[in-house]
Amino acid sequence: MRAGGGPVRRGSGAVGRLAAAAALAGILAVTPGLSASADDAPGAVDSAGQDQAGIPATTAPAPTPTLGGAGYGTNGGFGGAATFAPVPIDPSLVPDPPVNKDLPEQVDEKGPFEQQVSCDPEDRPGVTAFALLVSEHYDRPTFFGSRPCIDYASFHHDGRALDWPLNVWDHSDVQIADAVILWLTGNDGEMANRFGIEYLIWNGLIWSQERGWQYYTGNPHTDHIHFSFTWDGAEMRTSWWTGVAVTQPDLGPCDVIPWQYAPLHTVPRVDPCPVEDAPAAPSTGIGRVRPGESGAGVSMLQKLLDLPETGVLDGTTRAALLDWQSEHHVPMTGVADDFTYAVALGWDLAPLPDAALGVARKAWQTSEFTPYLRTTLTEGEQGKAVKVLQTAIGAEPDGSFGPRTAKALARWEKSVPVLAEQAQRRGDGPAVVTPLTWLLLERAVHPTMAVRDVQLERGSLDLSADPEGVLAAETDAEGRAGSPYAGGAVRLLQQLLGVDADGSFGPQTEKAVEKLQKSADLEPTGVVDGPTWVALEKVAQQEGRLEEAPGAAAAREARVKAEKVKAEKKAAKEKKAKEAAAEKARERAAAVAGID
Structure with missing residues (x-):
């Protein structure tokens, strides 16, 4: 990363990583869905703060489980402290782990455990990217991701889980598995956090950042490694992909209505879910239908949506249903549920709390894509x-x-x-x-x-600017304390502004931010928020500090070509007009000469 000079190219520093995103992975593919045995989903917490293995929870108690609604029940859990004993690794069989030379010094914050509460069986991009990174690097190309929702909790059901087939009885597979696990869990789980891995299960053991190694009480996972991802990891917002460490973890969707799935999660949430009593869902008696399932109520919805009445909640029906749910201000679950049926039947319902409708997308979080x-x-x-x-x-x-x-x-x-x-x-x-x-x-x-969700202000610091923690503990002349480390975002900001990229948000950076905000008709607060990132991106591209969009050159060439064609047509028209005027002049002259 550098300030000033030529444009920062994709693949060069944090700006390049933002532009190319997953380029460092080197590979990606789409792999067919999964039909393997049930597994995963430990850590479901009951109202007493115990997980299903009876181990005290390390996070705040979750809402009372709504069994039969979002499917809190799990098939396994933590079974007591254990030790991971890897087999000897033969370097002629197992390559060194993938390397990313552009990681920030700060490691991503993981946040609390977030169980599956929405039914959204679509593979998330961060899961797929990680899958292809390791499967290609270690020459084991097969992997499986999302699964249809059923009545137990699993990260597979909201697109945040990966199963990578490796066999503990195969001497090459077991070495690969153990080597990958050592890479991810070593150094206090640094790489696991940089990918946003919540936990992994392999060979009768489970590892998580909070508990370390424990025995696993469910499927022993001797024929595959299971990976579950945080929301940031699933959405490719972690430092391996962006070059900026997560400092405010995405807490996922709020499960606030008993017996109903939470809305689909597409925008990060950093505020706690409400703790007040949740509204009850209307009782239509029709029955819930999840994606891929069939039911009589689906035919009714398909008729309403002007779709073929197959009675199956297929992909086309689900896409149309999500749009309909959004238009009618009911939870966008993608499920034919009680709220959907009630509104479709014309029932009058009380307004729902915001948390039941999901996190609203702001203008600066929105693009043409x-x-x-x-x-x-x-x-x-x-x-x-x-x-x-x-x-x-x-x-x-x-x-x-x-x-x-x-x-x-x-x-x-x-x-x-x-x-x-x-x-x-x-x-x-x-x-x-x-x-x-x-x-x-x-x-x-x-x-x-x-990084538009990252807010920065005077006093914000990157770890690289304050490795000993001295500045973070100080206050400035106005008595403001230093902010928590910003994961590398300050240095990125400074690069795009064209100021000294030292990782410390001081007066010079604040002044440059205020100048940018004034030029963009934003309130000159000196605080970097979503709209400021948008304005900064535009200026940085215009001034050559950030490589332009892929189609920009072609679009520019098209404009030049169009302007050239327009100019040629104008010139031809003017020439034709001059020629016509000259011809008329000659005709008039000839007419005058004939009279004389």
Whole structure:
């Protein structure tokens, strides 16, 4: 990272990491879903503050379990302290772990345990990226992620879990598994936190940051390693992918209505869930239907949504249902639940608390890519999403995903190794834009998107600027105490501002922020918030401190070409007009000469 000088290129420092996001992973692919045995989900906490293995909880007690609603019951848990004894590792069989040379000094904060309370069986980008990183690096390419929701709690049910097949009885597999686990859990779990790994299960043992190694009471996991991820890890917001450590962990969705799933989680939440009594759901007696399931009530909803009445809550129905739930201000669960049925039947319901509707997305958390981040787009399709893709990658925005768009997409994918591998694994099939493609494209076009939730002000510090903790304990001339370490975000801010990037938010940085805010018609508070990051991104790209978006050059060329064509047409028109005027003048002269 550097201040001033030429633009910071993708893959060079934190700015580059923000632009390319998962480029350091080197690979990514989409792997079919899972049909393996049930596992995972330890740590469900009952009202007495005990997990299901009877071990005292290390976090605050969760709400009273709503069994049969969000499925708090689990299939295993912590069974008492244990010791991990890895097998000897043969370096000729097992390579050294992946290396990321651009990590910040500060390690990500993990936050409290957040059980699965929403039904959202869609693979999250951070899970898939980690899966492909390790599966390619260790030449074990198969992995499995999300599963349909059933009546027990599992991170697989909200897209935050990964199963990586390795067999404890295979001498190569067991060495790979133990080597990966040593890498992740060593140094107080540093790498696990940098990926946002909540816990892992392998060979009858479970590891978490809070408890260390314990015996696992469920499926022994001798044929695969199970990984569960925090919300930040699942959404690729951790330092391995962004270069900025998480300092305010995402706490996930709020489960506030008994017997109902929580709304889908798409925006980080850092405030506690409300503790007041939750409203009861209406009792329609129709019965709940989850994604992939069938039920009579689904046909009613499909008729309402003007869809074929199959009675199955398939992907198309679920997407339409989510939009309908949002429009009618009921929890966006993607589930045919009591609130959905009640509103569909025309019942009058009392307003719900904000927590029941999920975290509202602010303007600065939104981009042209937001509507498509959870969708898959395939060559041959048409529409607005295609235009957004084409504009971003510099293809002609005609709304048709044809060969030219596929070629432009492939050209950009090759510049991002993680996407190049995704394309390679796809083979000769049609071009596909996956949720991870959308995420990385959004971060390439809007490089600050991954850090816009980070708020900075005078006194904010990076660990690199204060390794001994001296400045953090001091107060400034106004008596303001130093802020908690910012995970590397101060240095990134300073780079984009073009000031000395020392990692300490002092008067010079504050003055530069105020100047930026004034130029962007923002209140000059000197405090960096979401709108300020947006304005800073625009200026940094204009002034060459941040590499421009993938399609910017093509768009610029298109504008130049269009302006050239326009100028040529104007010149031709003017020439034609002059020629016509000259011809009329000649005709008038000839007419005068004939009279004389």
